[in-house]
Amino acid sequence: MADFETPKLKEYPVIPNLVDDVMKGSSPFIAKPLHNEPLGFPGELVEGWKDKAIDKMEDLLGKYRGLQVYLDSCVKCGACTDKCHYFLGTSDPKNMPVARQDLLRSVYRRYFTFAGKYFPKLVGARDLDKGVIDEWYSYFHQCSQCRRCSVFCPYGIDTAEISMAAREILDTVGVGQKYCNEIIAKVYKIGNNLGLPEPALKMTLEDLEEEIEEETGLPVKLPLDVKGADIMLITPSADFFAEPHIDGLKGYAKVFHEAGISWTISSYASEAGNFGMFIGSYENMQQISTRIREAAIDLGVKRIVHGECGHAWRVAYSFWNTLIGPFDFLDPNYPVPQHICEFTYDLIKKNKLNIDKTQNDHRTLTFHDSCNVARATRMGDKPGGQFDIPRAIIKAVCNNYVEMDPATTKEATFCCGGGGGLLTDDLMEIRVKGAMPRMEAYNEVVEDYGVTNLACICAICKSQFSKVLPYFNEKGAPQKFSMDMVVSVHQLVYDALVLTGQKFGDELDAHVAAMEAAADD
Amino acid sequence: MSFLSVTYILLFYAATIILFVGVGRRIYKYAKTPAPLKIPTMPAPTTKVGVAARLTREVVFFESLFKANLWTWIFGWMFHASLLIAFFRHLRYVVNSDTFLIGPVIHWHLLQLAGQYTSFTLIIGLAGLLARRIFVDRVRYISAPSDYLMLLLIIGIGVTGALMTFVAHTDIVALKDFVIGLFTFSFSALPTSLLLLLHLGLVIVLMIIFPISKLLHAPGLFFSPTRNQVDNSREKRHIADWAKPLDETRGKS
Numbered sequence: 001m002a003d004f005e006t007p008k009l010k011e012y013p014v015i016p017n018l019v020d021d022v023m024k025g026s027s028p029f030i031a032k033p034l035h036n037e038p039l040g041f042p043g044e045l046v047e048g049w050k051d052k053a054i055d056k057m058e059d060l061l062g063k064y065r066g067l068q069v070y071l072d073s074c075v076k077c078g079a080c081t082d083k084c085h086y087f088l089g090t091s092d093p094k095n096m097p098v099a100r101q102d103l104l105r106s107v108y109r110r111y112f113t114f115a116g117k118y119f120p121k122l123v124g125a126r127d128l129d130k131g132v133i134d135e136w137y138s139y140f141h142q143c144s145q146c147r148r149c150s151v152f153c154p155y156g157i158d159t160a161e162i163s164m165a166a167r168e169i170l171d172t173v174g175v176g177q178k179y180c181n182e183i184i185a186k187v188y189k190i191g192n193n194l195g196l197p198e199p200a201l202k203m204t205l206e207d208l209e210e211e212i213e214e215e216t217g218l219p220v221k222l223p224l225d226v227k228g229a230d231i232m233l234i235t236p237s238a239d240f241f242a243e244p245h246i247d248g249l250k251g252y253a254k255v256f257h258e259a260g261i262s263w264t265i266s267s268y269a270s271e272a273g274n275f276g277m278f279i280g281s282y283e284n285m286q287q288i289s290t291r292i293r294e295a296a297i298d299l300g301v302k303r304i305v306h307g308e309c310g311h312a313w314r315v316a317y318s319f320w321n322t323l324i325g326p327f328d329f330l331d332p333n334y335p336v337p338q339h340i341c342e343f344t345y346d347l348i349k350k351n352k353l354n355i356d357k358t359q360n361d362h363r364t365l366t367f368h369d370s371c372n373v374a375r376a377t378r379m380g381d382k383p384g385g386q387f388d389i390p391r392a393i394i395k396a397v398c399n400n401y402v403e404m405d406p407a408t409t410k411e412a413t414f415c416c417g418g419g420g421g422l423l424t425d426d427l428m429e430i431r432v433k434g435a436m437p438r439m440e441a442y443n444e445v446v447e448d449y450g451v452t453n454l455a456c457i458c459a460i461c462k463s464q465f466s467k468v469l470p471y472f473n474e475k476g477a478p479q480k481f482s483m484d485m486v487v488s489v490h491q492l493v494y495d496a497l498v499l500t501g502q503k504f505g506d507e508l509d510a511h512v513a514a515m516e517a518a519a520d521d
Numbered sequence: 522m523s524f525l526s527v528t529y530i531l532l533f534y535a536a537t538i539i540l541f542v543g544v545g546r547r548i549y550k551y552a553k554t555p556a557p558l559k560i561p562t563m564p565a566p567t568t569k570v571g572v573a574a575r576l577t578r579e580v581v582f583f584e585s586l587f588k589a590n591l592w593t594w595i596f597g598w599m600f601h602a603s604l605l606i607a608f609f610r611h612l613r614y615v616v617n618s619d620t621f622l623i624g625p626v627i628h629w630h631l632l633q634l635a636g637q638y639t640s641f642t643l644i645i646g647l648a649g650l651l652a653r654r655i656f657v658d659r660v661r662y663i664s665a666p667s668d669y670l671m672l673l674l675i676i677g678i679g680v681t682g683a684l685m686t687f688v689a690h691t692d693i694v695a696l697k698d699f700v701i702g703l704f705t706f707s708f709s710a711l712p713t714s715l716l717l718l719l720h721l722g723l724v725i726v727l728m729i730i731f732p733i734s735k736l737l738h739a740p741g742l743f744f745s746p747t748r749n750q751v752d753n754s755r756e757k758r759h760i761a762d763w764a765k766p767l768d769e770t771r772g773k774s
């Protein structure tokens with residue numbers, strides 16, 4: 001494990017006292033020219049970066065009303081100061097949302113406002129220099145763009161918007177983040193974040209089909225590039241082979257199978273994730289999602305269903321229509337896109353799924369509201385459906401369900417600590433510390449109610465929690481947190497859903513034996 | 522008319538122009554700048570009426586602040602509510618008690634009576650905010666000198682106002698003539714009282730800095746996309762003018 005201390009989990013949340021500059025040293029790896037250039041950004045820090053950065057700021061101020069209004073409107077009331085999980089986990093004052101905004105606002109004031117031009121000291125304005133750039137790079141990569149702060153700000157000031165703008169300015173002058181930019185370059189080249197090419201994807205899906213058949217005795221398919229299918233599934237590529245994501249994918253397959261609906265995955269658009277949002281780049285976000293439009297047209301599908309992913313569902317739900325709409329070529333009777341949870345919930349409501357809840361009796365669940373799903377999207381037709389529908393699914397397939405502290409769920413949910421382009425090993429410290437507030441609430445239900453599993457609907461949350469949970473085990477004490485506590489909501493559905501004709505016991509054993517015999521031939 | 526009266530008259534006109542032109546230009550800028558993406562903080566209303574209700578709750582009750590921090594909410598709300606009442610009370614310098622607005626909408630005498638004491642709630646609210654700024658380390662950290670000065674400025678306005686109400690009365694009949702003179706361009710002299718000069722001077726400063734300071738939060742709230750957008754992105758295509766040409770080039774990299 002790395003050379004920092006995992007924060008202690010306290011029984012009651014405490015607002016820390018400020019400790020200046022503790023996280024000053026936290027910066028992700030810088031992108032190399034080969035990561036930046038495919039995105040249309042200069043390879044490295046450009047000549048005249050200062051003027052270019054100010055020009056870019058001006059450009060963004062003219063394009064994004066939010067940015068302009070938010071930079072002007074903050075009254076420094078301090079209401080947001082204790083709302084960021086990174087501040088709570090690190091005590092670094094620059095991780096207080098308003099202080100993070102001020103890193104950019106101070107420069108905005110200096111170059112774009114009367115007060116900042118003539119009385120910089122009075123209003124906390126400062127010149128842009130290399131130190132400021134470094135500071136931006138560090139602290140705007142300690143924000144997961146989770147928007148928790150915007151819930152509590154009296155003007156709705158959204159630090160995520162400020163972070164995105166700052167990252168775009170940095171990219172424009174050649175200071176990109178390796179993790180995000182490298183991944184986006186992979187999407188352009190291969191079609192997904194993981195760089196998983198079509199043959200590998202095909203093999204993975206076939207393996208999964210075999211696995212499901214071994215578990216159910218039925219030929220449940222995970223079709224790839226099937227023209228004319230009704231539904232195209234867009235899901236984060238982590239679902240294709242990361243744990244526990246993959247069990248969620250098996251869940252979707254089982255649900256589609258039982259619904260008797262034809263569906264397909266696209267190898268051209270084999271990624272729901274869209275890191276263009278993290279770097280604040282409208283153009284890249286649009287370019288990445290365009291693959292989905294193209295694939296849908298090419299495959300001639302009628303509907304698009306979206307897998308479990310937080311930021312990707314934000315892009316899909318809130319931005320697709322803007323970026324790659326209109327969707328006049330799809331069936332207007334269904335929402336575009338439709339979340340897999342909406343799809344499954346619909347079947348549950350219509351009583352179309354045969355559920356054996358006892359299959360999940362060995363688990364006691366709690367649910368982590370992914371911040372992007374919670375605060376940036378909706379499911380169903382009522383506001384708040386994004387909270388109710390996943391919970392309704394879990395309760396429909398599990399007998400034991402417990403809520404975490406309401407101060408940490410729904411719209412007030414704490415981010416897992418790994419969102420917004422921070423899910424990289426070079427940011428392990430901030431990831432672990434940022435997970436602390438969520439972990440405190442989780443620890444409480446583990447202690448008080450014997451919760452065994454944390455259900456998520458976000459690929460990043462799943463990866464992040466799998467990685468950071470073990471950090472919170474106390475040395476010497478029996479292990480309390482393990483990576484397999486993390487489950488996909490559709491993994492729970494998979495385990496409880498009994499397919500029509502599903503085989504069990506001896507019948508299943510016989511079927512598996514026959515499969516193996518056939519494979520040996 | 523004295524030199525002082527003339528100065529104040531000129532300052533009032535200048536400040537009024539700066540206030541309205543400055544804020545007007547800012548509002549124009551906000552209105553003209555598009556919000557290219559749908560970013561309401563969810564859960565958000567799915568209709569325009571719902572958005573109007575959300576904004577009303579923010580303006581009237583400071584709903585988000587209430588969720589965030591009870592002390593800041595109490596002091597902040599107390600201060601703003603007092604400001605509103607003080608504003609109405611000051612209408613007596615401009616209009617008479619029988620003006621059409623007053624009767625049915627506002628109870629004139631009650632307003633005048635309650636209005637006297639709002640200077641206290643105003644000062645208590647502001648003092649609370651100032652105390653938080655000084656004693657809560659997080660709030661102190663984010664405060665610039667201007668943030669303290671702003672509070673002191675409004676406290677100054679409140680204190681001078683309260684002193685005139687309770688300690689050293691001004692000639693309000695003469696003052697009313699002065700104020701009406703400003704509106705009707707038939708000027709009359711400003712009663713000379715140090716407190717009044719201070720009170721009005723500070724108000725003039727407040728008007729002048731309004732458009733170049735964080736006081737822009739007042740119009741800002743109405744233009745905040747996280748608060749004023751309808752949650753209907755799947756149903757209705759939302760697109761900014763500058764983004765429209767990108768529809769043509771998307772996918773052709």
Ligand code: SF4
Nearest residue numbers: 074075077078080153
């Ligand atoms: S809550 Fe909003 S207005 Fe208050 S300090 Fe934070 S960002 Fe500024």
Ligand code: SF4
Nearest residue numbers: 084143144146147149
């Ligand atoms: S968006 Fe989330 S991570 Fe960023 S400052 Fe706000 S609360 Fe912190």
Ligand code: SF4
Nearest residue numbers: 310370371416419460
């Ligand atoms: S990873 Fe999950 S919790 Fe974290 S930022 Fe994304 S949606 Fe939020």
